[in-house]
Amino acid sequence: MSTPEAAVTAAPSRTAHHRHYLMCRPEYFTVNYSINPWMEPANPTDTAKAVAQWQKLYDLYVELGHDVELIDPLPGYPDMVYTANGGFVIDGRAYVPKFRFVERQGEAPAFADWFRAAGYDTIEPQEVNEGEGDFLLAGDVILAGTGFRSTGDSHREVGEVFGREVVTLNLVDPRFYHLDTAIAVLDPVVPEGEHPTIAYLPGAFDDASREILEERFPDAILVSDEDGAVFGLNSSSDGYNVIISPRAKGFEKQLRDRGYNPITVDLSELLLGGGGIKCCTLELRDAE
Structure with a gap:
């Protein structure tokens, strides 16, 4: 029989939700330029290894019951894998x-062509933005990153496009140049008006942004720099299964303690281009 203490410390029950993703096979992956601190063109890359690692992520999504669409890779655009x-x-x-x-x-x-062909209401931007790299949907709110890629004006624009509150967060560590390298939204579906559980790396943000995160997400998982530095937060969650880097050992334990089911997939080759699991995964939130 469980003790009262055990009942108090039991991890909450989590629910897996069906997801719809867009991915791109890294057939042309290489690192021949540098636009983030992870990219070193002098270091060799193995395209076949990148494809094999990517395939394991794709296969896992399918195995978990999620729908995965593919966009054709374009020669000359090795970063297109980061959908x-x-x-x-x-x-x-x-x-x-x-x-x-x-x-x-x-x-x-x-x-843009893929979205139109797939029947999405496609909005061309006026402002510099890098999609779900810097925009994360957290319940009813859009968390928006700036500091290295997307600009503040895009935060205004994305709010107007979707008619939602936008919370600006300033990234200050160049290793974490997109928001999805420093925050993971662990609950893609929550009741209206509620905040999901998130995980984040405090050191990736300025003081004001940390205060915002602490106020809005008091129950967040705070991830160590050690786990952040292996792109542990660049993960994908369906609400129960959380796909993470196998090197993020501390984060893996934190997830288990909170009732999630961490599953590891090694994308070490794609990390040479500054991307991980979430970078390779664009969420397609279809109209209800």
């Missing part, structure tokens, strides 16, 4: 990216 940067989708409306660096700007028309 999270390809847009931000809520209720069947797709806000297209406008990449900061010229090396990625040719991806945007391809993503």
Whole structure:
């Protein structure tokens, strides 16, 4: 028989929700330029290994019962595998990216064409933004990152496009240049008006942003720099299963303690381009 103490410390029950994702096979993956601190063109990359690692992530999503769409990779755009940067989708409306660096700007028309062909209400941006790399839906609120890629004006624009409150968070550590490298939303579905559980790396943000996160998400999982540095937070969650880096050992334990089911997938080759599990996964939130 369980003791009262055990009942108090028992992890909450979590529910897996069916998800819909967009991915891109890394057939042209390499690192031949540097637009973030992880990219070292002098270091060799193995495209076949990148494809094999990516395939394990794709297969896992399918095994978990999620729907995965594919966009065709374009030669000359090795970062297209990071589909999270390809847009931000809520209720069947797709806000297209406008990449900061010229090396990625040719991806945007391809993503816009894919969204239109798939029947999404497709919105072309005026402001520099990098899609779900910097925009995360947390309950009813859009968390929006700035400091390295997306600009503050895009935060105003994304709020107007979706008619939702936008919370600006300032990133200050260049290793964590997109919001999805420093925050993971662990509950993609929550009752209206409620906040989901999130995990984040405190050191990736300025003091004001940390205060906002502490106030809005008092029960958040605070992840160590050690786990953040292996892109532990660049993860994907269906509300129960959380796909994370196998090197984020502390975060793995934190997730288990909170009732989640962490599953590890090694994307070490794609980390050479500055991307991980979430970077390779764009959530398609279809209209109800």
